[in-house]
Amino acid sequence: MTMNKLLTAVIALLATQVALAGVKIEHWTSSAGARVYFVESRGLPILDVQVDFAAGSMFDPAGKSGLAALTRATLDLGAGKLDETAIAEQMADIGANLGGSADTDRASVALRTLSAKDKREPALAILRSVLHHPVFDAAIFDREKARTIAALKEAMTRPDSIAGKAFWAAMYPDHPYGRQATPESVATLTRDDLAAFHARYYTAANASITLVGDISRRDAEQIANAIAAGLPKGETISLPAAPRAPKGQLTALAHPASQAHIYIGLPAIERGNPDFFPLLVGNYTLGGGGFVSRLMKEVRDQRGYAYSVYSHFAPLRQTGPFQIGLQTKRSQAKDAIKVARDVLDAFLKGGPSDEELAAAKANLTGSFPLRLDSNKKILDNVAVIGFFGLPLDYLDQYQARVQAVTADDIKAAFARRVRPADLVTVTVAAD
Amino acid sequence: MHLRHLVPVLLAPWLLSAALANPYETTLANGLRVIVKEDHRAPTAVHMVWYRIGSMDEVDGASGVAHVLEHMMFKGTPNVGPGEFNKRVAAAGGRDNAFTSRDYTAYFQQVPKEKLDDMMALEADRMRHLNVDAKEFAQEIKVVMEERRMRTDDNPQSKLFEQMNAAAFQSHPYRRPIIGWMNDLETMTAADAKAWYDTWYVPNNAYVVISGDVDHQQVFAMAEKHYGALDGRPLPQRKPQIEPRQEGPRRISVKAPAELPVLIMGYKAPILRDIDRDSEPYALEMLAAILDGHDAARFNKKLVREDKVALSVGIDYDNTARGPGMLYLHGTPSEGRTVAELEAALRAEIARIQQDGVSPAELKRAKAQLLASQVYKLDSMFGQAMEIGQIEASGLSYKKLDRMLEKLQKVTAAEVQAVARKYFNDDALTVGVLDPQPLDGKARRPAAAVRH
Numbered sequence: 001m002t003m004n005k006l007l008t009a010v011i012a013l014l015a016t017q018v019a020l021a022g023v024k025i026e027h028w029t030s031s032a033g034a035r036v037y038f039v040e041s042r043g044l045p046i047l048d049v050q051v052d053f054a055a056g057s058m059f060d061p062a063g064k065s066g067l068a069a070l071t072r073a074t075l076d077l078g079a080g081k082l083d084e085t086a087i088a089e090q091m092a093d094i095g096a097n098l099g100g101s102a103d104t105d106r107a108s109v110a111l112r113t114l115s116a117k118d119k120r121e122p123a124l125a126i127l128r129s130v131l132h133h134p135v136f137d138a139a140i141f142d143r144e145k146a147r148t149i150a151a152l153k154e155a156m157t158r159p160d161s162i163a164g165k166a167f168w169a170a171m172y173p174d175h176p177y178g179r180q181a182t183p184e185s186v187a188t189l190t191r192d193d194l195a196a197f198h199a200r201y202y203t204a205a206n207a208s209i210t211l212v213g214d215i216s217r218r219d220a221e222q223i224a225n226a227i228a229a230g231l232p233k234g235e236t237i238s239l240p241a242a243p244r245a246p247k248g249q250l251t252a253l254a255h256p257a258s259q260a261h262i263y264i265g266l267p268a269i270e271r272g273n274p275d276f277f278p279l280l281v282g283n284y285t286l287g288g289g290g291f292v293s294r295l296m297k298e299v300r301d302q303r304g305y306a307y308s309v310y311s312h313f314a315p316l317r318q319t320g321p322f323q324i325g326l327q328t329k330r331s332q333a334k335d336a337i338k339v340a341r342d343v344l345d346a347f348l349k350g351g352p353s354d355e356e357l358a359a360a361k362a363n364l365t366g367s368f369p370l371r372l373d374s375n376k377k378i379l380d381n382v383a384v385i386g387f388f389g390l391p392l393d394y395l396d397q398y399q400a401r402v403q404a405v406t407a408d409d410i411k412a413a414f415a416r417r418v419r420p421a422d423l424v425t426v427t428v429a430a431d
Numbered sequence: 432m433h434l435r436h437l438v439p440v441l442l443a444p445w446l447l448s449a450a451l452a453n454p455y456e457t458t459l460a461n462g463l464r465v466i467v468k469e470d471h472r473a474p475t476a477v478h479m480v481w482y483r484i485g486s487m488d489e490v491d492g493a494s495g496v497a498h499v500l501e502h503m504m505f506k507g508t509p510n511v512g513p514g515e516f517n518k519r520v521a522a523a524g525g526r527d528n529a530f531t532s533r534d535y536t537a538y539f540q541q542v543p544k545e546k547l548d549d550m551m552a553l554e555a556d557r558m559r560h561l562n563v564d565a566k567e568f569a570q571e572i573k574v575v576m577e578e579r580r581m582r583t584d585d586n587p588q589s590k591l592f593e594q595m596n597a598a599a600f601q602s603h604p605y606r607r608p609i610i611g612w613m614n615d616l617e618t619m620t621a622a623d624a625k626a627w628y629d630t631w632y633v634p635n636n637a638y639v640v641i642s643g644d645v646d647h648q649q650v651f652a653m654a655e656k657h658y659g660a661l662d663g664r665p666l667p668q669r670k671p672q673i674e675p676r677q678e679g680p681r682r683i684s685v686k687a688p689a690e691l692p693v694l695i696m697g698y699k700a701p702i703l704r705d706i707d708r709d710s711e712p713y714a715l716e717m718l719a720a721i722l723d724g725h726d727a728a729r730f731n732k733k734l735v736r737e738d739k740v741a742l743s744v745g746i747d748y749d750n751t752a753r754g755p756g757m758l759y760l761h762g763t764p765s766e767g768r769t770v771a772e773l774e775a776a777l778r779a780e781i782a783r784i785q786q787d788g789v790s791p792a793e794l795k796r797a798k799a800q801l802l803a804s805q806v807y808k809l810d811s812m813f814g815q816a817m818e819i820g821q822i823e824a825s826g827l828s829y830k831k832l833d834r835m836l837e838k839l840q841k842v843t844a845a846e847v848q849a850v851a852r853k854y855f856n857d858d859a860l861t862v863g864v865l866d867p868q869p870l871d872g873k874a875r876r877p878a879a880a881v882r883h
Contacts, residue, residue, distance in 0.1 A: 043472045044809055084736065088727030092796045095803020114803055140736075147735075147742050150766055154690040157870055159585060256688055256870060257585040259577065290526075291505070291517035301514060304573025307581055327581050359522060366524020369543050373473035374810045 023378055025385070025392050026217060032204040034228035037386040038220040039212045041375055047115040047213035048379045049124070050100070051131060051227060052387045054237050055107035055201035058176040058317070064189060066148065066181030068201075071194045072102035074144050075109065078135035079126075087126055096123040098130070104177055105317040106387055107201070110379075115214035124223060132230035134198060141191040149183045160327075163261040163428040166251050170424040171267055171321055175243040203234020208386040212379045243267045243319045245422045253428045260333035260430035264340065265323030268417040271315045271388040275413040277401045279313050279322075282410035284360035285352040286344070287311025287324060292359065294343050299326060305336040311344075313417075317388065322418055333430030348418060351411040365399040454819060454829065455647035457654075461663040462635025465654045466829065467647040468815050476643030477816045478550045479539040480558070481824060483638075484631040486609040487533045487754050488669065495611015496619060496627050498531040499575055503624050504538065505529075506567040508560040513567055516553055523549055531609055534753040535824040541813060544644045548653055551639075555657035558637065561628055568621035576617075579610045587687035587865050591695060595863035596757075598683045599697050603674040605754045635663035638823060642816040674699075674755050680857045684864040691742070691763045693865035694770045696777065700758040700854050703750045706831040706838070712750035713838045714846040715758060715854065719748045720797035721789050721847065722780070729780055729793075730762075740768050740776045751825035758854065770864050781855045788848040798840055805836065 026038040057068045076098055077084040091098050096113035109131060113123035155161035165180045172178025209224045246266060269275055280288070287295035287310045299309040309326040324344065328336040352360065372378055372395070385394050454468040486497045507513040520527040525542035540550045583589045593608045600606035611619075639658070641650055677699055703712040722729045723746040727736075734741040744762035760781075764773040808814050819829040 045806060046810060085727040085732060088725050089796065092725040092727075092800050095799045095806075097807075112807065114806060143736070143739060146739075146766065150691060150742050150763075157688055157690045157867075256872070259580040259585055289521060291514070292521045297514070300574055301570065304570040305577070307574055307578035328577060329580065359518070363521045363524055366522075366543060366546075367526065368524070369473060369475050370524070370526065370541050373475040373812055376810055 023372055023382070023395055025382055025395075026220075027386075027392055028221070030204070030209070030221075030225050030228040032225070032228035032231065033233060034204045034207040034209050034224065034231070035386055036220070036224040036228075037208065037210045037382050038217065038224075039378055039382055040215070040217065040220075041212055041378065042214050044375065045115045045214050046112065046375055047120050047215055048110070048112050048211070048375055049127065049223065049227075050108055050110040050210045050379055050383050051127075052208045052210070052383055053107045053202050054105065054206050054317070054387075055197070056103050056105040057179075057181070058104050058240065059197075059201060059237070060176060060179065060181075062179075064185060064193060065179045066152075066186040067189055067193055067197050068107060069102045069181060070144065070148055070186065070189060071197045072100065072107045072109075073148070074136060074141060074194060075134045075198070076130045077140050077144070078137045080129040080133040080135075082126065082129060083137075084140060087130070090126060091123065094119045094122055096126075098127065108383075120215075124226070128227055128230055131202065131227060136191050136194045136198070138191050141194065145186060145189060148181075149186050152181060152183050152186065159255045159257040159259070159261045159428045162253060162255065163263055163426050166253060166428070167263040167265065167323070167424070167426040168321075170249060170251050170426060171246050171265060172243050173246055175318070176240055177243060177267075177316070177318070199232060200234070201237065202231060204228045204231040205234040205236055207231060208383070210379060210383040210386050212375050212382065239318060245419070246424055248421050248423050249425070251424070251426045252430060253426070255429035257429040258330060259327045260330045260336075261325075261327050261428045262333060262337060262340075262430070263323055263325050263426045264337070264344075264423055265321050266418070266422045266424060267319040268313055268322035269315045270319050271317060272390055273315065275417060276313070276315060278405050278409040278413035279417060281357070281360050281364060281402055281405040282347075282352060282414055283311055283313055284364060285356040286347045289360065289363065292363075294347065295324065295326075295340060298339050298343050299336060303336075303339065305329075305332060305339065309340070330429050330431045333427055337425065337427070344418070345420065348411075348414055348420065351407045351414070354407070357405075357407055357410075361402055361405070364402045368399055453647075455651075457651045459634065459655060459659050461659065461661055463654070463658050463661070463663075464638040465651060465658075466638060466640045466819055466823075467645065467650045468640070468642040468819060469645060469647060470642055470809075470812055470815060471644045473812070474544050474644050475541065475812060476544040476547045476641060476645050477539060477541050477812050478547055478554070479537055479640045479816050479820055480554045481535055481537045481638050481640065481820045482632060483534075483636050483824065484536055485532050485534040485753075486607060486611075487604040488631070489604065489607065491607075492615060493619065493623055494607040494615040495575070495609070496623055497536055498609055498611065499572065499616070499619060500624050500627050501529045501531045501536050501538075502571050502575060503563055503568065503628075504557055504561060506564060506571065507562050508556050509562065510556055510560065511553065513564070516557065519549065519553060525550065532824075533605055533609060535820075537820060537824075539813075539816070547641070547643075547645060547650070548657075551653055551657040554639075555661060558632060558634065558658070559661045561632070563621050563625040563628060565621040568624060572616060572619060575610070576613065579613060579616065583608065583610060584613070587685070587689045587867070588693055590687055591685045591693055591863050591865045594683050594685050595695055595697055595861055598681050598863070599677075599699070599757060599861040600674055600755070603672050603755055605674075630667060633664045633666070634658060634661045636666055638820075640816045640820045640823075642812050642819075677859045677861075681861045682864075683861070684866050686866045686868050688870045689865060689867035692770050692867055693763055694761065694773050694777075695863040696760040696774065697757045697861045697863070698759075698854055698856065699859035700748060700756040701750075702752050702754075702756040703825075703827065703835075706827055706834050710838070710842075710846060711850050711853075712756075713835075713842050714850040715748055716750055716839060717794065717797050717842045718784070718789075718847045718851055719746045719758070720800065721784075721793045722746050724797050724800055729784075730777075733780060734762070734773075734776050738776065739765050741765060741773055744773075744777070751822060751827060753825055774862070781851060784848060784851040785855065789844050791844065794842070794844055794847065798842075801836070801839060
């Protein structure tokens, strides 16, 4: 069958599909010990496979910040018998995409391929090779290290990057979340550091595998088993000591930019904590609800201080941040900070009004189908559930959990999590 | 249902004809076109209103007004107060936003499918009944200036791109930035925005695109109910403003606080005007894929990985637009290498194709990637509506999207070589260089980057 006929056929299939609500997650542990999450989705001839390891920057050894990121970045640049060119060319030949990245908690390797056997099998073979037998070639390592250092130097000239790095450093003075890769820390890394990091963290015990798409449960089991079986067995990784509350402080950094970049926040909540739902619902009114939030109304609509202003909670494996962010003309930075703080203080004191609470719930529950209307979105959600060990019925319960939140729950959760005296403020280019 | 059952499905004639009709289209009496792409995988819908009006329709002294009006569209009508639009979309569980380009201005909502009717009511209301209130304008113009500071003034790459286009185009309005020059924003009035709205926001200058779990007949009836009563009006004539032929290379540089230099080489290039008859825009698209379609494509393999002359390098070419086309090569030299060396290396790669052509394997690979990407595109409701909206905005028909794919699949190696010879021509070249400056104003290292 030619690809054009295939496309026509795919469109014909779509015309006959009936919309399904909800996502049925199948979960098991592979024979090698990796956690597996599978959602069968037959609407399109696509298969997504994402393998997540607890191998983010929080595991960078002291003085070697940047190791997790560089390990992930060089993972698919040569594996087994394939050099970096062969990997990229063979993936392109079958129209498959290999991606992924590393953040503070997770290192991800993600494959999207057509689900037909003659496409998915070679794609999966390359994926396994990359996970099991990365070469970390010395010359490629040197090249990627130089590129990383150059990118870090460039980031150190950007007001937003400078502000972001300083913000995390101020929030997490004693925790790896606050340590940033620098040109100096990356310069100390060696090829052997990468190989050792890979051997320790890219293991079956430390992996969650998420599959979404046009395959059967039996195929999913085989695929996941083959991925997990080639990984070292490994052991569950112990986490660093939990972050402590920082001391409230202001960091003001100079920069010639026309706009000041401003962050206000503190470490607030970890994944899976029951305070999450009251914070989510409350923050919708404060600064999460886009154009209808209080911060947007006061800072942008009423005063024209900023194009973008928001607040959010970013729960991580360990205590992740609450943050307010905005950018404004440098001469009015102090005024804008005052408005943002006043909005926050009023919210902490009074919580949402009845009308605001109802609006928040209406949006968060009503928009739920939009969170799951593509394979890609289902993959993202299920991978988070799997990686952080959230309940399998998390998505099924989501709307009810939102509905159950009261204004008192919100005030109590905010009082526990957002303590004004502990807030750190970072400005770059503020007059 | 599964792809294994493909053949029986294809043999079911009633099903096939139904499928081939999707997307569906109707035109209301006032000239508004409504295009519906049914996709029943999830109970959501995307509603988009596209106006055939963008920054290229602005005049000198009023740059940015198309985008400012886009902001003002959320500021209320006699029936829907300021800020109320966003509030109602949010209450419906929806997400909404808008975007302005050189060629068009578009507004969208993503909603649970039951809410489509409410969204149409809102969009129809503001299509003809917007208040452009002077007080709201005074606040919003400040927001747009902050947006300009964030996106352009403090972003060295954006600034370089802005200056590049101002140099590459002298007559055609593509020379002006979409966000507008700062001084034009400073002097813009509510009356300017109102005049723009009154001139261009009419149903016969718009089309509606809907994708999602909807029935097209019901959507057509809904569109008639909400949009049908709005009056159309003749539009002013638009002048072509054809860019005079460029007759020699142009070079500009921009100094800005940064660490790394950036090089952009922009060549005037053709745009797809006739999907059936044109051939060069397809060949240029395949050329771009061969140079930069994957991590081991020519540019990255040779310049970043093997020769290490660049930290990154790429090519941008969009062959659909209302105005003239450009093909951009861009990159950042590695530490210790200069912009001049990078330019020479890029030129050498182009010369290699001009002399030796491309291999059958490279061409086949680019075509395979293109086809797979067509399947992946179907995973996004939003993406499907965007594709229809954008092709229509450029003056082509979504009905020919399949034909475009066919034409791309038929591109030959000889055609790729021919367009490389024809369009990488120094007389049609504009070169832009970002000359990085230290943050503290003191010289940090010799400015080896710029060689004019």
